[in-house]
Amino acid sequence: MSPIIEAKGLTKHYGEVHALDGLDLTAESGRVTALLGPNGAGKTTFISAVATLLKPTAGSLHVAGIDAATHPEQVRRVIGLAGQSASVEPAMTGRENLQMVARLFGLDKRSSRRAADEVLERLGLAEAGDRLVRTYSGGMRRRLDLGASLVGRPRLLLLDEPTTGLDPRSRLELWDAIRSLVSDGTDVLLTTQYLEEADQLARDIVIVDHGKVIAAGTPDELKSHGGQDVIEVRPRASADLDATAEVLTQVAAEPPRIDLDTQRVSAPIEGGAEQLSTVVRLLDDRHIAVDDVGLRRPTLDEVFLALTGQPIDATPDPAPSADAA
Amino acid sequence: MQPENGREMTTTDPIQATGSTSDAAPERSAPIDHSVPGAGFVTTSLTTARRSILQFFRTPQLLMMGTIQGALFLFMFRYVFGGAIRSGGALSYVDFLVPGFLVTVILWSGMGAAAGVAEDSSSGVYDRLRSLPIPRVAVMVGRSLADITLVAWGMLVTGALGFLLGFRTHGRISSVLLGFVLMLIAGYAFTWVFITIGLISGNAQAAQGMSMLVVPFSFISSANVPIKSMPGWMQPFAANQPISVIINAVRSLMQGGTHVVGIGHTTAYWVVLSLVWSAGITLVFSALTTLRFSRSK
Ligand SMILES: Nc1ncnc2c1ncn2[C@@H]1O[C@H](COP(=O)(O)OP(=O)(O)OP(=O)(O)O)[C@@H](O)[C@H]1O
Ligand SMILES: [Mg+2]
Numbered sequence: 349m350s351p352i353i354e355a356k357g358l359t360k361h362y363g364e365v366h367a368l369d370g371l372d373l374t375a376e377s378g379r380v381t382a383l384l385g386p387n388g389a390g391k392t393t394f395i396s397a398v399a400t401l402l403k404p405t406a407g408s409l410h411v412a413g414i415d416a417a418t419h420p421e422q423v424r425r426v427i428g429l430a431g432q433s434a435s436v437e438p439a440m441t442g443r444e445n446l447q448m449v450a451r452l453f454g455l456d457k458r459s460s461r462r463a464a465d466e467v468l469e470r471l472g473l474a475e476a477g478d479r480l481v482r483t484y485s486g487g488m489r490r491r492l493d494l495g496a497s498l499v500g501r502p503r504l505l506l507l508d509e510p511t512t513g514l515d516p517r518s519r520l521e522l523w524d525a526i527r528s529l530v531s532d533g534t535d536v537l538l539t540t541q542y543l544e545e546a547d548q549l550a551r552d553i554v555i556v557d558h559g560k561v562i563a564a565g566t567p568d569e570l571k572s573h574g575g576q577d578v579i580e581v582r583p584r585a586s587a588d589l590d591a592t593a594e595v596l597t598q599v600a601a602e603p604p605r606i607d608l609d610t611q612r613v614s615a616p617i618e619g620g621a622e623q624l625s626t627v628v629r630l631l632d633d634r635h636i637a638v639d640d641v642g643l644r645r646p647t648l649d650e651v652f653l654a655l656t657g658q659p660i661d662a663t664p665d666p667a668p669s670a671d672a673a
Numbered sequence: 674m675q676p677e678n679g680r681e682m683t684t685t686d687p688i689q690a691t692g693s694t695s696d697a698a699p700e701r702s703a704p705i706d707h708s709v710p711g712a713g714f715v716t717t718s719l720t721t722a723r724r725s726i727l728q729f730f731r732t733p734q735l736l737m738m739g740t741i742q743g744a745l746f747l748f749m750f751r752y753v754f755g756g757a758i759r760s761g762g763a764l765s766y767v768d769f770l771v772p773g774f775l776v777t778v779i780l781w782s783g784m785g786a787a788a789g790v791a792e793d794s795s796s797g798v799y800d801r802l803r804s805l806p807i808p809r810v811a812v813m814v815g816r817s818l819a820d821i822t823l824v825a826w827g828m829l830v831t832g833a834l835g836f837l838l839g840f841r842t843h844g845r846i847s848s849v850l851l852g853f854v855l856m857l858i859a860g861y862a863f864t865w866v867f868i869t870i871g872l873i874s875g876n877a878q879a880a881q882g883m884s885m886l887v888v889p890f891s892f893i894s895s896a897n898v899p900i901k902s903m904p905g906w907m908q909p910f911a912a913n914q915p916i917s918v919i920i921n922a923v924r925s926l927m928q929g930g931t932h933v934v935g936i937g938h939t940t941a942y943w944v945v946l947s948l949v950w951s952a953g954i955t956l957v958f959s960a961l962t963t964l965r966f967s968r969s970k
Binding site for chain 2: 396399400401402403420421422424425426427428429430431432433434435437439440444448449451452453454480496497500501502503506
């Protein structure tokens with residue numbers, strides 16, 4: 349079966365800015381692919397190219413085997429888009445919003461009504477379905493927006509940062525909704541700035557920066573390349589920061605980082621929980637009182653650092669990126 | 674697929690992807706392999722028009738703002754300036770003023786239209802619409818249909834207010850009706866101008882700013898005062914710009930001819946000229962709109 353998305357050397361220039369800079373990506377059918385990257389990485393630009401909202405400067409793009417450059421109108425029969433900002437109409441009810449989009453997907457009046465009811469039910473909005481969206485919370489709007497993208501049952505959903513701005517509970521609810529879609533056989537391409545989100549939802553993760561893919565693979569593969577779990581300690585006295593760092597040096601794979609702002613020392617470690625107890629013991633031996641000690645997943649920042657050797661924001665300015673190379 | 678993420682839907686029961694819906698959904702877990710049909714031109718236009726109309730009538734600020742602003746201006750011209758202004762022809766000032774004022778409703782409600790379009794293009798509404806399997810032009814046609822509906826609403830309200838302030842028509846009923854039809858035709862032409870402004874301005878505030886262009890067209894016209902009372906250098910623009918032409922036509926139709934209104938030519942001359950302007954404006958600006966909206970950049 350052909351991949352649902354296949355991009356080769358996809359490039360989009362806005363004058364000097366290279367929003368996409370030769371991006372190669374293959375998303376297999378039947379799974380969630382997450383595009384992970386910092387602000388300005390080119391995530392929205394890529395989603396927009398797949399949604400046929402913009403014309404790439406160069407490169408090729410196939411969606412469900414259809415050439416997006418020559419047959420954009422056919423691509424639009426396959427996709428549903430939920431953009432980075434919720435685009436539902438505040439002056440209409442949730443149900444009216446969904447019915448409208450269902451009609452535009454080509455359903456007749458009765459089917460639209462039924463599809464809207466189903467989606468409201470599925471997203472836990474049945475109760476609020478007849479209220480104006482103006483009265484919805486941010487999370488409800490987001491969910492409705494997701495609903496609008498899928499009410500016509502497209503084959504591929506494009507979700508641009510679906511959970512940005514949501515509280516943890518709404519985020520979990522949205523994740524559940526996305527998972528249930530996937531189990532129904534819908535393909536999903538989503539973008540996110542959070543490794544954890546990609547990890548939770550996606551089978552394949554593609555890390556992008558400056559319009560290029562810098563790493564791709566399953567969550568486990570990526571973690572073995574770079575971001576291991578991180579141990580993080582917050583000593584009670586800031587005088588103990590250095591001593592704490594010394595302790596971590598004994599167990600960590602890499603030199604620990606001291607964050608003076610948050611008064612925390614962190615270091616990536618292999619081996620997880622056993623190492624954690626070692627650290628606790630060592631700290632205890634040296635009588636370092638701690639407020640907090642724990643093991644956490646690496647942040648995007650840390651994976652990024654491990655993969656590229658530089659932190660996300662310290663990379664050279666993207667604007668005049670030398671094209672000669 | 675996706676074994677590691679077992680479904681844990683807590684919110685609702687998992688609804689079927691397996692039949693019962695009209696579009697013969699495939700067995701669960703099988704990839705959905707049909708493409709969606711997409712709406713046609715008429716459905717798209719009407720569906721998107723409905724959204725913009727609901728948006729207007731369900732947003733009290735929009736609804737009240739337009740009405741109050743219109744009433745305020747009409748009241749001020751009628752009573753504050755009215756005493757000092759001579760209408761030029763055989764008409765009382767209120768009978769002179771209201772037809773012109775009705776025509777300028779086209780411009781004033783257009784400002785809101787431009788802001789609405791800009792809002793939709795910056796908020797992602799148009800991104801979604803452009804990603805759907807629908808004729809993109811139909812989205813713009815829908816917008817113009819919504820806008821002309823709002824213009825008609827504005828004229829209705831202004832006409833009623835004018836009537837309360839003493840405005841009466843003196844032409845034949847058929848001519849008066851023709852006057853309204855002409856205003857709607859011209860109004861439709863101008864919706865394309867404001868859609869274009871909304872699309873190129875990028876955000877609602879800029880759109881509001883750009884639509885300040887309507888001020889000279891509204892005031893340097895025959896709407897509120899006779900053109901003969903303006904300084905000589907201003908008269909060529911004031912007399913020939915499209916809003917004045919349309920006002921001359923509408924005023925003559927409603928009040929019984931050009932001689933009553935105090936302008937040259939015949940009523941038919943001004944009507945035809947108005948139609949020519951409307952056709953030209955529609956052609957140019959609908960083309961600009963279509964290019965701008967349909968093209969993938
Ligand atoms: N229309 C445009 N004109 C000029 N530059 C643009 C345009 N759209 C995007 N860019 C630039 O292209 C780059 C990629 O933008 P994009 O919106 O794709 O990033 P992103 O990964 O979605 O970021 P975020 O996480 O902030 O949403 C940025 O440097 C951005 O400034
Ligand atoms: Mg983005």
